[in-house]
Amino acid sequence: MMMKIMLRAIIAALILLPTMFAHGADPVxxxxxxxKTGLFAQGAPSQITAYELWRDQVNAAGGLDVAGQKRPIEFVWYDDESSPAKAAQIYEKLITDDQVDLLLPPWGTPHHLSVAGVAEKYRFPIVGNTAASVAIRELKPGYIWFVTAQIPDRIGIELAALMSESGVKSAAVIANVLPFAQENFQFLIPALEQAGITVKLTEQYP
Structure with missing residues (x-):
């Protein structure tokens, strides 16, 4: 009888062992x-939501699979106050002081360009997301990569072609003063003119 009880206890322990290890595993x-604050604060929440949704879904499934072991995801983040220079300082801190395992990119093109130097300095890989500028083509391939296809020089050409095919004869172009909008403004105006579309109004706002 005692042997049966011990055998059942051993079997139960073996069944629970992977779960126990998963819960006790060090987080990634x-x-x-x-x-979080500053000029770009209204645009950044969509990125925060995406990050947190991914973390929550992965953790709900047991964690991130690292060499066959499920480890929970833990975020270490700071408010860069919409300052690209401060973002670079934060990423250096994340690497050297916080010693994080992985890095997610910041929000916005200027911030990506600013932290690129940090990634190269410490050879710490980052995959960019919310960066769209012809300037990213000038970065030498190394430890930061960009997956976006929304580069303003291409956007301007394709948008002008679409408008021309749709029979548009004239247009007004209004843009804010943020970098991405300004770069689109720069390429869209000549693309419209080349497509034979008259630009009757151009305005910019803060």
């Missing part, structure tokens, strides 16, 4: 900065 610490 992932760092990033975000524009």
């Amino acid at each position: 610490r992932i760092g990033y900065s975000i524009c």
Whole structure:
């Protein structure tokens, strides 16, 4: 009888062992900065939501699979106050002081360009997301990669072609003063003119 009880206890322990290890596993610490305050604060929440949704879904499934072991995801993040220079300082801190395991990118093109130097300095890989500028083509391939296809020089050409095919003869172009809008403004105006579309109004706003 005692042997049966011991055998059942051993079997139960073996069944629960993977779960026990999963819950006790060290977290994968992932760092990033975000524009929680400042000029870009209204645009950044969509990126925060995406990050948190991914973390919650992965953790609900047992964690991130690292060499066959499920480890929970833990975020280490700071408000860069919409400052690209501060973002670079934060990423250096995440690497050297916080010693995170992985990095997620910040929000916005200027911030990506600013932290690129940090990634290269410490040879710490980052995959960019919310960066769209012809300037990213000038970065030498190394430790930061960009997956976006929304580069303003291509956007301007394709948008002008679409408008021309739709029979548009004239247009007004209004843009804010943020970098992405300004770069689109720069390429869209000549693309419209080349497509034979008259630009009757151009305005910019803060």
